[in-house]
Amino acid sequence: MIQVLVASHAIVGALFLGALVGRWIVLGLAERATSLIAIRALTQAAVPFERTVIVSSLLVLVLGIMTAIAQGRPFLGPLQGAPVDWLFTSFVLYLTIVPLVPFVFVPRGRLLDAALEEAIARDVITPELIAAFRDPMVRAAHVYELAVVTIVFALMVGKPF
Ligand code: HEM
Numbered sequence: 255m256i257q258v259l260v261a262s263h264a265i266v267g268a269l270f271l272g273a274l275v276g277r278w279i280v281l282g283l284a285e286r287a288t289s290l291i292a293i294r295a296l297t298q299a300a301v302p303f304e305r306t307v308i309v310s311s312l313l314v315l316v317l318g319i320m321t322a323i324a325q326g327r328p329f330l331g332p333l334q335g336a337p338v339d340w341l342f343t344s345f346v347l348y349l350t351i352v353p354l355v356p357f358v359f360v361p362r363g364r365l366l367d368a369a370l371e372e373a374i375a376r377d378v379i380t381p382e383l384i385a386a387f388r389d390p391m392v393r394a395a396h397v398y399e400l401a402v403v404t405i406v407f408a409l410m411v412g413k414p415f
Pocket of ligand 1: 260263264265266267268270271314315317318319321322325327329341344345348402403406407410411
């Protein structure tokens, strides 16, 4: 039973990382596309990656906590009288990306959707659309998110301390 939990959690974790990279590639292509038809097709292609990111980010956390509890591992580290180890560090690091969703991804995503709708209605690539794609806040949040998930993945597999 515990092995099934660990395997499910690890598979969902790999899916999460894969979907983040996939979304990164497709949205990067959309940003560099020179026609509205291509931008539209590529932003639509990003939707399944986005959905996978949303579902797997939640599921990996739930399965991770379930696995830790099933194995009797103190994932709350010092709060459970245990030392700071790879699991507690991963848990804390992971929690730091959660606020990005309500504070960056949801509001900025709405701006991008609105800019795309307006560009389609006017049948022209507008400066607002270009600005929304190049939003430095979203870019920084995506870099941070991918870095954290990659580090957590490495900590999970390597368990270095
Ligand atoms: C980005 C998020 C995460 C990813 C990609 C991820 C990935 C993985 C992977 C690939 C493994 C298998 C490692 C191995 O034994 O070779 C694993 C194991 C594990 N993960 Fe995660 N994980 C994530 C987040 C979490 C969180 C937030 C927790 C708990 C709070 C957690 C708890 C665990 C536990 C307890 C194991 C079992 C370790 C063992 O059996 O030795 N994970 N994880």
